[in-house]
Amino acid sequence: DAEVTAGMEPAVAAAVYTKYGCLPIAAGGPLAIRELAQSYIASSDIDDSFYIMDLGNVQRLYDAWHAAMPRVKPFYAMKCSPMPALIDVLAANGCGFDCASAAEIQLALDAGVSPDRIIFAHPAKRPFDIRFAASKGVTMTTFDSIIELDKIAKWHPDAQCVLRIRADDPEAGISFGIKYGANLDEYENLISHARDIGLDMIGVSFHVGSLAKSGKAFYRAIECARKAFDVGTACGFHFSLLDIGGGFTGRFNSFGIVQSMVGEIPAYINEALEKFFGPDTPYSDLRVIAEPGRYFAEASMHLACHVHSVRNRLDRASDDEPDVLIPTCDYLISDGLYGSFNCVVYDGAKPRAWLLPGPNLPPMDTVLMRSTVFGPTCDSMDCVFKDVMLPQLRVGDWLLFPHFGAYTLAGATNFNGIQNANPSLFYVCSQSSVDEENAVVMWACEMEKAPSQIVAT
Numbered sequence: 001d002a003e004v005t006a007g008m009e010p011a012v013a014a015a016v017y018t019k020y021g022c023l024p025i026a027a028g029g030p031l032a033i034r035e036l037a038q039s040y041i042a043s044s045d046i047d048d049s050f051y052i053m054d055l056g057n058v059q060r061l062y063d064a065w066h067a068a069m070p071r072v073k074p075f076y077a078m079k080c081s082p083m084p085a086l087i088d089v090l091a092a093n094g095c096g097f098d099c100a101s102a103a104e105i106q107l108a109l110d111a112g113v114s115p116d117r118i119i120f121a122h123p124a125k126r127p128f129d130i131r132f133a134a135s136k137g138v139t140m141t142t143f144d145s146i147i148e149l150d151k152i153a154k155w156h157p158d159a160q161c162v163l164r165i166r167a168d169d170p171e172a173g174i175s176f177g178i179k180y181g182a183n184l185d186e187y188e189n190l191i192s193h194a195r196d197i198g199l200d201m202i203g204v205s206f207h208v209g210s211l212a213k214s215g216k217a218f219y220r221a222i223e224c225a226r227k228a229f230d231v232g233t234a235c236g237f238h239f240s241l242l243d244i245g246g247g248f249t250g251r252f253n254s255f256g257i258v259q260s261m262v263g264e265i266p267a268y269i270n271e272a273l274e275k276f277f278g279p280d281t282p283y284s285d286l287r288v289i290a291e292p293g294r295y296f297a298e299a300s301m302h303l304a305c306h307v308h309s310v311r312n313r314l315d316r317a318s319d320d321e322p323d324v325l326i327p328t329c330d331y332l333i334s335d336g337l338y339g340s341f342n343c344v345v346y347d348g349a350k351p352r353a354w355l356l357p358g359p360n361l362p363p364m365d366t367v368l369m370r371s372t373v374f375g376p377t378c379d380s381m382d383c384v385f386k387d388v389m390l391p392q393l394r395v396g397d398w399l400l401f402p403h404f405g406a407y408t409l410a411g412a413t414n415f416n417g418i419q420n421a422n423p424s425l426f427y428v429c430s431q432s433s434v435d436e437e438n439a440v441v442m443w444a445c446e447m448e449k450a451p452s453q454i455v456a457t
């Protein structure tokens with residue numbers, strides 16, 4: 001399929017890596033990143049958060065996608081992490097883009113992406129954004145209501161409309177069904193309205209929910225999409241686009257393989273595409289796209305946070321025993337819920353961290369103490385880890401959060417004047433996502449056993 005390309009031309013890759021001053025490194029797994037962060041901290045006088053962005057991981061994620069679902073062209077949902085380097089690598093691979101606003105469309109265009117590689121995948125758009133898309137020649141857009149169709153007809157009559165249907169994975173981490181997606185009994189009314197007001201319709205989209213778990217949910221969603229295609233045909237359209245949305249995770253396992261791409265989800269998708277849109281169906285000319293967000297963003301960035309304040313005190317053991325006091329440590333680190341850890345609130349994230357002893361500090365004590373890790377703002381709700389067991393940290397120690405690129409920096413603010421939305425960025429390009437195999441397996445086990453989600457080095 002000429003639509004789906006894998007890998008960048010070597011010259012293009014070199015240009016992207018040079019543009020960001022990427023440091024080539026052998027391994028991009030958690031151990032290697034920990035060593036890299038430690039040496040960067042030791043060799044600089046940095047004492048504020050920084051991100052390590054690994055463009056090698058992004059390339060391998062793209063390749064894994066292509067190998068698992070060759071028929072499905074990814075349109076990266078850049079809301080998840082609108083980092084120019086990430087967008088550049090994906091654009092150079094031939095990836096398309098799912099944009100949710102004028103600003104995101106502009107970011108894709110700035111990366112040299114042509115308008116036909118952009119889908120404005122927001123079913124309820126601001127009029128300004130619709131007019132902007134029209135002015136830039138971005139035609140593909142989603143809808144799920146009559147009133148949205150009327151808005152599109154008014155401000156973007158040349159749009160190629162895509163019906164967003166509701167098809168939820170009940171096991172998904174975050175469901176979108178209560179906000180978006182037409183039900184089966186609405187398809188006909190919506191599609192015939194598009195026809196009656198003279199709009200073009202080209203296909204159907206869905207999003208089963210973020211952090212999807214069920215391959216069967218994708219199968220059922222594709223089956224529902226086929227029903228919508230048949231309604232489209234009955235209404236006089238010839239649909240040629242199926243957009244299977246996002247929801248995919250992008251984690252490497254201890255062998256450096258992208259776990260979600262060897263699991264049941266791609267298998268069910270491929271099977272459903274064959275069954276409902278295969279060569280002996282009326283839709284064999286179908287173009288299939290997807291809108292993965294976290295899949296590409298998750299392993300693209302690692303965040304290091306500096307411990308800048310420590311408070312030791314005696315605190316109540318529990319509310320039931322107000323007289324029993326135990327030693328407790330409070331720490332403030334350089335990023336928090338108003339910054340990249342907004343994912344704890346909005347994305348249900350459960351961050352995991354390595355503890356890195358600060359440069360020139362002795363190794364950490366092995367005795368664990370009850371601890372709370374706060375973000376840097378004055379708000380007491382700005383809390384990253386509550387009541388976890390940690391060794392005594394010192395001002396100058398660090399916490400490293402590997403694979404922290406999805407829905408993190410994208411939603412960060414500079415609340416309190418703390419520049420969490422503009423941290424230092426440090427680019428690398430790793431050659432593999434595997435560390436020394438045993439060591440990585442050990443790391444994963446330690447995580448499971450740890451009393452908190454924090455691991456001391």
Ligand code: PLP
Binds near residue numbers: 077098246248293
């Ligand atoms: N497409 C749409 C329309 C979305 O709303 C989202 C997430 O909010 C995505 C794609 C990306 O989803 P994910 O990060 O789960 O792949």
